Amino acid sequence: MAFSPAAKSKEELLKQFRRNEILDAARDVIGHQGVTEISMERIAQQAGVAKGTLYLYFENKDALLESALEYTYQEFMERCRSAADAATGCAAKIRAIASSIVASNAEQRAFGQALQERPELGPEGVSAFSERLREQIMPFVEFVAEIFQAGVRAGEFRAIDGMRAARLFLSLMRGLAFQQIRDPQPPDANQELDALLDIFFHGVSLGGTA
Amino acid sequence: MAFSPAAKSKEELLKQFRRNEILDAARDVIGHQGVTEISMERIAQQAGVAKGTLYLYFENKDALLESALEYTYQEFMERCRSAADAATGCAAKIRAIASSIVASNAEQRAFGQALQERPELGPEGVSAFSERLREQIMPFVEFVAEIFQAGVRAGEFRAIDGMRAARLFLSLMRGLAFQQIRDPQPPDANQELDALLDIFFHGVSLGGTA
Amino acid sequence: MAFSPAAKSKEELLKQFRRNEILDAARDVIGHQGVTEISMERIAQQAGVAKGTLYLYFENKDALLESALEYTYQEFMERCRSAADAATGCAAKIRAIASSIVASNAEQRAFGQALQERPELGPEGVSAFSERLREQIMPFVEFVAEIFQAGVRAGEFRAIDGMRAARLFLSLMRGLAFQQIRDPQPPDANQELDALLDIFFHGVSLGGTA
Amino acid sequence: MAFSPAAKSKEELLKQFRRNEILDAARDVIGHQGVTEISMERIAQQAGVAKGTLYLYFENKDALLESALEYTYQEFMERCRSAADAATGCAAKIRAIASSIVASNAEQRAFGQALQERPELGPEGVSAFSERLREQIMPFVEFVAEIFQAGVRAGEFRAIDGMRAARLFLSLMRGLAFQQIRDPQPPDANQELDALLDIFFHGVSLGGTA
DNA sequence: TATGAATGAGGATTCATTCAT
DNA sequence: CATGAATGAATCCTCATTCAT
Numbered sequence: 001m002a003f004s005p006a007a008k009s010k011e012e013l014l015k016q017f018r019r020n021e022i023l024d025a026a027r028d029v030i031g032h033q034g035v036t037e038i039s040m041e042r043i044a045q046q047a048g049v050a051k052g053t054l055y056l057y058f059e060n061k062d063a064l065l066e067s068a069l070e071y072t073y074q075e076f077m078e079r080c081r082s083a084a085d086a087a088t089g090c091a092a093k094i095r096a097i098a099s100s101i102v103a104s105n106a107e108q109r110a111f112g113q114a115l116q117e118r119p120e121l122g123p124e125g126v127s128a129f130s131e132r133l134r135e136q137i138m139p140f141v142e143f144v145a146e147i148f149q150a151g152v153r154a155g156e157f158r159a160i161d162g163m164r165a166a167r168l169f170l171s172l173m174r175g176l177a178f179q180q181i182r183d184p185q186p187p188d189a190n191q192e193l194d195a196l197l198d199i200f201f202h203g204v205s206l207g208g209t210a
Numbered sequence: 211m212a213f214s215p216a217a218k219s220k221e222e223l224l225k226q227f228r229r230n231e232i233l234d235a236a237r238d239v240i241g242h243q244g245v246t247e248i249s250m251e252r253i254a255q256q257a258g259v260a261k262g263t264l265y266l267y268f269e270n271k272d273a274l275l276e277s278a279l280e281y282t283y284q285e286f287m288e289r290c291r292s293a294a295d296a297a298t299g300c301a302a303k304i305r306a307i308a309s310s311i312v313a314s315n316a317e318q319r320a321f322g323q324a325l326q327e328r329p330e331l332g333p334e335g336v337s338a339f340s341e342r343l344r345e346q347i348m349p350f351v352e353f354v355a356e357i358f359q360a361g362v363r364a365g366e367f368r369a370i371d372g373m374r375a376a377r378l379f380l381s382l383m384r385g386l387a388f389q390q391i392r393d394p395q396p397p398d399a400n401q402e403l404d405a406l407l408d409i410f411f412h413g414v415s416l417g418g419t420a
Numbered sequence: 421m422a423f424s425p426a427a428k429s430k431e432e433l434l435k436q437f438r439r440n441e442i443l444d445a446a447r448d449v450i451g452h453q454g455v456t457e458i459s460m461e462r463i464a465q466q467a468g469v470a471k472g473t474l475y476l477y478f479e480n481k482d483a484l485l486e487s488a489l490e491y492t493y494q495e496f497m498e499r500c501r502s503a504a505d506a507a508t509g510c511a512a513k514i515r516a517i518a519s520s521i522v523a524s525n526a527e528q529r530a531f532g533q534a535l536q537e538r539p540e541l542g543p544e545g546v547s548a549f550s551e552r553l554r555e556q557i558m559p560f561v562e563f564v565a566e567i568f569q570a571g572v573r574a575g576e577f578r579a580i581d582g583m584r585a586a587r588l589f590l591s592l593m594r595g596l597a598f599q600q601i602r603d604p605q606p607p608d609a610n611q612e613l614d615a616l617l618d619i620f621f622h623g624v625s626l627g628g629t630a
Numbered sequence: 631m632a633f634s635p636a637a638k639s640k641e642e643l644l645k646q647f648r649r650n651e652i653l654d655a656a657r658d659v660i661g662h663q664g665v666t667e668i669s670m671e672r673i674a675q676q677a678g679v680a681k682g683t684l685y686l687y688f689e690n691k692d693a694l695l696e697s698a699l700e701y702t703y704q705e706f707m708e709r710c711r712s713a714a715d716a717a718t719g720c721a722a723k724i725r726a727i728a729s730s731i732v733a734s735n736a737e738q739r740a741f742g743q744a745l746q747e748r749p750e751l752g753p754e755g756v757s758a759f760s761e762r763l764r765e766q767i768m769p770f771v772e773f774v775a776e777i778f779q780a781g782v783r784a785g786e787f788r789a790i791d792g793m794r795a796a797r798l799f800l801s802l803m804r805g806l807a808f809q810q811i812r813d814p815q816p817p818d819a820n821q822e823l824d825a826l827l828d829i830f831f832h833g834v835s836l837g838g839t840a
Numbered sequence: 841t842a843t844g845a846a847t848g849a850g851g852a853t854t855c856a857t858t859c860a861t
Numbered sequence: 862c863a864t865g866a867a868t869g870a871a872t873c874c875t876c877a878t879t880c881a882t
Contacts, residue, residue: 036246134392148414151414156415156416157414157415157416158412158413158415158416160405160408160414164402164406164409165414167385167389168382168385168406168409171381171382171384171385172378174381174384175377175378175380176381178381179377182344195370195371196374196377196378198370199413200378200414201414201415202368202413203409203411203413204367204370204375204410204411205368206365206366206367
């Protein structure tokens with residue numbers, strides 16, 4: 001009758017493992033078919049399980065996709081944080097994050113999708129879906145914002161608003177991801193990145209700060 | 211108007227008018243439900259016509275959506291061009307375009323959607339759909355790029371690549387649109403725009419041009 | 421004309437004329453597309469009138485098709501009767517009818533269709549449609565039957581039942597029509613007819629009448 | 631059975647069984663409504679399954695209908711072959727086939743439909759559909775033709791062409807089926823058959839072979 | 841009388857979800 | 862737990878029919 005704690009945790013682990021297998025599969029499918037063209041059938045195939053099994057691990061399709069996006073985001077944001085932590089100086093941290101994003105993007109085209117945040121779910125934010133994604137992403141945006149703030153305090157950056165800089169920076173990265181994904185023959189990502197960061201850091205204007 | 215090319219007879223005009231009514235309806239629905247969640251039923255309701263009527267004006271759903279996006283883009287790009295032409299100086303032209311976009315966005319939330327270029331169609335970009343949209347947009351991107359080039363030649367801007375600057379600028383605008391659309395209580399768009407353009411023009415770095 | 425019974429006023433005549441034009445068009449379309457694949461649109465195109473106009477002359481689609489089949493049958497049966505009347509001897513009359521059918525069939529592929537009597541309308545004879553066609557055809561079957569009866573009385577034919585012989589004969593003709601219509605490279609119709617009539621007249625058995 | 635080729639596992643058998651249940655249902659519906667007026671809804675009702683289930687067993691409506699006709703034809707032709715094989719003498723084989731057809735027809739009114747070979751698909755015969763049916767039927771027509779040829783060689787029949795005799799014979803059977811199906815109060819099928827075969831075997835002419 | 845734009849019921853097909861095994 | 866056959870709501874699209882002009 002009584003469960004041995006070991007057995008229990010083993011089942012827990014197995015469950016977790018299965019869950020992640022499914023999320024990996026979902027991410028792959030997202031990467032190949034885009035977020036909205038996905039069918040449960042296809043995810044099940046990719047994960048090597050039966051359709052019904054998906055419902056043992058996830059409430060429904062939306063929950064699964066949401067988890068898959070979260071999962072991808074988490075991994076990606078983790079990577080960015082590590083890269084930032086390893087760098088010295090705020091500009092360097094920003095560059096490190098940018099490089100991480102470019103690398104993630106190269107590895108996981110799905111990320112490019114995820115980054116675009118399922119805009120088809122509508123601007124109203126009605127769907128709990130996009131709401132929760134926002135919640136996921138906000139801490140990361142704030143993390144980047146703080147780097148900018150620190151840079152301002154450290155005298156590395158102008159007196160800009162951290163959040164705005166963060167958003168502009170991430171828009172830039174999204175645009176780059178977009179180009180790399182959509183362009184049939186995209187230019188070298190790192191060159192492109194350097195050129196864009198140059199503009200981002202120094203502005204387009206000739207005269208420097210007003 | 212850009213969308214009623216040489217409409218002669220009364221019937222032609224009426225047909226054109228109806229067509230545009232439907233496209234308006236589609237744009238509204240896109241604005242409220244996102245591109246992929248739309249049903250013909252819903253568009254028909256919004257347009258105040260029967261489902262079958264849609265098929266008198268458009269081959270099928272994809273053709274209708276494509277036209278609706280084109281329609282929105284055309285109108286929007288037209289507006290931006292006019293604003294740019296009316297401004298003197300390259301920086302001023304860019305600001306004028308930015309203001310147009312903010313205004314368009316305020317009026318037509320659907321535009322925010324359209325601007326995001328149907329990413330759900332998948333990374334492959336295979337579909338003739340997204341391909342045609344790219345073709346629509348490219349001339350506009352080049353138009354903006356040329357403004358930057360002119361600015362460089364005129365000594366208003368640093369020696370930046372026009373296309374990259376244009377893409378960065380449009381990413382910035384997309385990010386702003388995104389914020390305005392998604393944020394439940396977005397900050398004032400014009401203030402926000404000014405702050406972002408400040409960063410865009412002068413960069414985040416303190417030292418000005420390297 | 422057989423189908424304009426006592427048309428008096430000019431308007432009546434015009435109406436009758438229009439009606440027949442439409443029926444011709446319908447027959448042509450039937451000949452090209454089969455009975456069930458026909459659309460009112462297509463008939464209207466062929467007749468050179470607007471869709472709505474069809475409804476000025478016919479209650480609905482079924483009534484139109486029914487009339488078109490009747491029209492075709494009438495013309496065809498008329499032709500067969502004339503041919504039979506012109507021939508001397510019962511076997512000769514039968515041959516004459518057979519030749520008429522082959523000729524009609526060659527001219528009007530639609531006839532082949534019509535001859536097959538819209539079997540898709542179901543065996544139950546539920547539809548008033550197939551019922552009325554039966555009524556149209558019966559007199560003609562009886563006309564042929566009487567030729568056989570006369571042949572029996574005249575000593576030209578064995579003591580067979582006229583109706584059965586008529587039905588067998590018409591089945592034979594239908595089979596021939598079927599072959600000519602469906603076979604991608606049908607053999608010469610007249611040769612084929614002669615061979616079949618030979619079997620029909622003399623039977624397959626070697627010994628003659630038992 | 632001809633329709634369960636090498637069914638091994640229990641699941642295979644079950645699947646085969648379900649498939650046949652659906653085909654039976656389709657055949658019934660064809661028998662009642664004709665080939666073209668059928669809806670998937672109706673077939674599903676008759677089979678006692680949901681609409682979607684039909685698509686688990688058949689690609690689409692056309693594939694289902696095609697299979698249903700094939701299924702009916704196969705069963706019917708199998709039956710005719712068995713009857714023919716069991717009979718001695720060519721005339722007897724032909725009679726045996728005729729009896730089988732009459733019996734099949736009595737049991738399965740749908741057969742009468744199927745026998746009429748979907749003429750609504752139009753004279754062009756372009757559709758792969760009717761093409762495949764032709765391919766199904768041809769071997770059977772040839773089978774009957776060979777019986778006639780054998781009869782000629784054996785001195786039972788006159789020097790007739792086997793294929794033509796076969797076609798005439800099958801036309802006769804079709805005509806009989808038609809009568810039995812359409813006539814509100816059809817005469818006794820066997821009496822009718824005997825009378826028609828009498829004409830078929832001995833011809834209508836008095837004089838025997840010319 | 842003639843038109844043809846508009847209608848909307850009807851039908852094929854898909855796919856997320858359930859549940860008996 | 863896992864399965865995958867079955868379900869049926871939802872969606873696109875067609876086309877016979879109507880009716881304002």
